[in-house]
Amino acid sequence: QKEVEQNSGPLSVPEGAIASLNCTYSDRGSQSFFWYRQYSGKSPELIMSIYSNGDKEDGRFTAQLNKASQYVSLLIRDSQPSDSATYLCAVMMDSSYKLIFGSGTRLLVRP
């Protein structure tokens, strides 16, 4: 079982729709959770961090964390073609120092 799992996609949504990206993790000691966006040929860009159960909103992005279910999600409202990218979920244990990444979900937003 991989430590951090994501559906590779592609997830295709029409412009203006809500895109829902999901991530599960195996280590119950995980305390910090991050979403990165990576455009093709570029480096990952941090878009959200979440540390407590519940929702965290930042503009069109909402991160959701459920530690009991070991599940993290990212919602993108009013999706735009410029949101088309690979979204990486990353997890860090509180006693650790390294980010553990999933393989990413490719999102395609159709105009």
Place this chain on the structure above:
Amino acid sequence: DAGVTQSPTHLIKTRGQHVTLRCSPISGHKSVSWYQQVLGQGPQFIFQYYEKEERGRGNFPDRFSARQFPNYSSELNVNALLLGDSALYLCASSLVAGGHNEQFFGPGTRLTVL
């Protein structure tokens, strides 16, 4: 403010050669982490340095080494290059090591080993 900078941008080496990659963190950040990303996968952790001390090492062979300088910049060295070392090497900067610390990535160095 300048973000994380890395040099060089691209590098082509042949098998058996040695390579040095460089990274300067965001001003005020004291921790630097190195990751390797191969096509189609998420980044894999190689090293983390904080206040010039190695805080962690990933599952990479001893051919990989790194260090952090007094100005918090860092170098990643890879000896005896193999074809499988071809990847995007990413440096990430954070204020401190561990915990609820956001890591910010530089543009990366794309290494091709022929």
